[in-house]
Amino acid sequence: MVLIIVSACEDKTPPVPPVNVQDTIPTRDDNMALGNPSNAATDPSSPSNYLMVKPQFVLSYNSSKGEANWASWHLSRAWKGTAARQDDFRKDPELPSNFFSPSSTSYSGSGYDRGHLCPSDDRDGSIADNSATFVMTNMIPQAPNLNRISWLALEDYGRKLVTQGNEMYIVAGGYGTGGVASSTSSLVNSINNGQIEVPAYTWKILVVLPVGKNDISRITADTRVIAVAMPNRFDVNDLSWGNYRVSVDALEQSTGLDFLSEVPVGIQAAIESKVDTGPTN
Numbered sequence: 660m661v662l663i664i665v666s667a668c669e670d671k672t673p674p675v676p677p678v679n680v681q682d683t684i685p686t687r688d689d690n691m692a693l694g695n696p697s698n699a700a701t702d703p704s705s706p707s708n709y710l711m712v713k714p715q716f717v718l719s720y721n722s723s724k725g726e727a728n729w730a731s732w733h734l735s736r737a738w739k740g741t742a743a744r745q746d747d748f749r750k751d752p753e754l755p756s757n758f759f760s761p762s763s764t765s766y767s768g769s770g771y772d773r774g775h776l777c778p779s780d781d782r783d784g785s786i787a788d789n790s791a792t793f794v795m796t797n798m799i800p801q802a803p804n805l806n807r808i809s810w811l812a813l814e815d816y817g818r819k820l821v822t823q824g825n826e827m828y829i830v831a832g833g834y835g836t837g838g839v840a841s842s843t844s845s846l847v848n849s850i851n852n853g854q855i856e857v858p859a860y861t862w863k864i865l866v867v868l869p870v871g872k873n874d875i876s877r878i879t880a881d882t883r884v885i886a887v888a889m890p891n892r893f894d895v896n897d898l899s900w901g902n903y904r905v906s907v908d909a910l911e912q913s914t915g916l917d918f919l920s921e922v923p924v925g926i927q928a929a930i931e932s933k934v935d936t937g938p939t940n
Contacts, residue, residue, distance in 0.1 A: 708721065736826075
C-alpha cells in the first residue's frame with residue numbers, strides 16, 4: 660500500500676490586523692496635554708499666574724487683570740451633547756479669598772460682553788459641564804461685534820471640524836490693553852473701576868487632529884494649527900475671521916507665552932512658524 664501524504668501549502672501572507680474600533684471613538688482628553696503656556700502653579704502666593712484645573716478646562720488666572728492669562732481645553736464629540744445653555748454667570752468659588760474675584764455684574768454698563776474663553780457650546784455634554792463655563796474667571800471683556808460675530812464664527816468652525824471626525828486642543832486669551840466697544844465709544848483700558856483689564860486683542864490656537872489615541876505622538880509637521888489674533892474693536896467683523904490668522908510664533912512674541920511645549924521641539928518649530936491657509940467655513 661502506498662501512503663500518500665498531502666500537506667497544505669503554507670500561506671505566507673501576513674495577517675491583516677483587526678481594526679481597533681476603540682481608537683476611533685472620541686474621548687475626553689487632558690485639557691492641558693500640549694503644555695502649560697506660562698508655567699502657572701496652584702500657589703496663592705502667585706496671584707498673577709494662578710493655575711486653576713477644572714474638569715472642563717484649565718486656566719491661568721491673573722488677579723491684577725481680573726481675568727485669565729489663558730484658558731486651555733480639549734474638544735471632541737465626547738464633550739458634546741444636548742444640555743441647555745445655563746447662563747448662570749457667577750464668581751468663581753475656587754479663587755483664593757485674597758484675589759480679586761469678578762462677579763456676574765462686573766461688566767455691567769461697560770459696553771463689553773462677558774466673552775467666554777472656553778465656550779459654553781464646547782461643553783454641552785451635561786448641565787454641570789455647561790454651567791462650569793459660566794464662572795467669571797472664564798470671561799474676558801470683548802466688544803460685542805467680536806464676541807457675537809467674529810469670535811463666534813471661529814468657535815462654530817472649530818465645532819464643525821469636530822463633526823467631521825476631528826478632535827482638537829485649544830488655548831485662548833487676550834493681550835495688549837485697550838478696546839473700542841462701539842462706533843460711538845472711545846478707547847477703554849479697563850472696566851469695573853480699573854479692576855478688569857480690557858485687552859487690545861483676543862487670540863486663540865486650535866491644534867486639529869483626526870480622532871485617535873496617543874495624540875501628541877500623532878502631531879506632525881503637517882498637522883493643521885489655526886492661530887488668530889482679533890482686535891477687540893467694534894469694526895472687527897469688517898473682515899472674516901480667516902483674515903486674522905497669524906503664526907503661533909507671532910502669538911508667542913506678542914503674549915510672552917510658550918505654546919505647545921509638550922510637542923517635540925522639531926515638530927514644534929515647523930508648526931509654530933506657519934500661518935494657516937486652510938478653509939474657514
